[in-house]
Amino acid sequence: MELKEKIRIIEGFPKEGISFKDVTTILDDKDAFKYTVDTIAEHLKNKNVDVVVGPEARGFLxxxxxAYALGVGFVPVRKKGKLPCETVSVSYDLEYGTDILEAHKGSIKPGQRVAIVDDLLATGGTIQSVAKLVEALGGEVVAMDFVIELTELxxxxxxxKYDVMSLVEYDI
Structure with missing residues (x-):
């Protein structure tokens, strides 16, 4: 399947100069969604993954x-204040300030093999922070898989230092 054909491009969203890659068109196309899940799961199947981590929000999707396809658990990583129990957090830099990501304490056990899955790899800052969070919880990041990668960034x-795979690449 040519997955790139299934991704809607919206120019000027969320602001002028941005070319937004909309993955909802993959989600609402049963064949494209199945292909995406199956292809990433295939990449991960021999990595002995114990848990999949998905950052808020499209990483959940x-x-x-x-995680279900692999028969393993799923751990959501959320922005500060969104999880109800005790958390471990990591701060990371944004273009204008900082943000904080959190996961429940104990959601990843020491030594667990973790795959991080998200919709988009851009500058790598957010996903690098997710990896630091996984490692702070004692997990070992064995793969990072993305639907889209913006290569120019x-x-x-x-x-x-990680095994990184993306299904579709855009220059921007």
Missing amino acids: FGAPI HGRDKLE
Whole structure:
């Protein structure tokens, strides 16, 4: 399947100069959604993954069904204040400030093999923070899988110590 044909491009969203890659058109196309989940699950099947982590919010949309396909657990990583129990957090830099990501304490056990799944790899800052959070909980990141990668932003460069795979690449 040519997955790129299934992704809607919206120019000027959320602001002028941005070319937004909309994955909802994958989600509402049963064949494209199944292909995406199956292809990422295939990439992960021999990595002995114990748990899939998906960052808020679109990482939930792909990470949870991939965890199901692999027969493993799913751990959501959320923005500060969204999880009800005791959390572990990591702070990361944004273009204008910082943000905090959290996961429940104990959601990843020491030594567990973790795959991080998200819709988009851009600059790599957010996903690098997710990896730090997984590692702070004692997990080992064995793979990072993305639906889309924006190659001109060189996010992969920040993640060179990890096994990174993306299904579709755009220059921007």
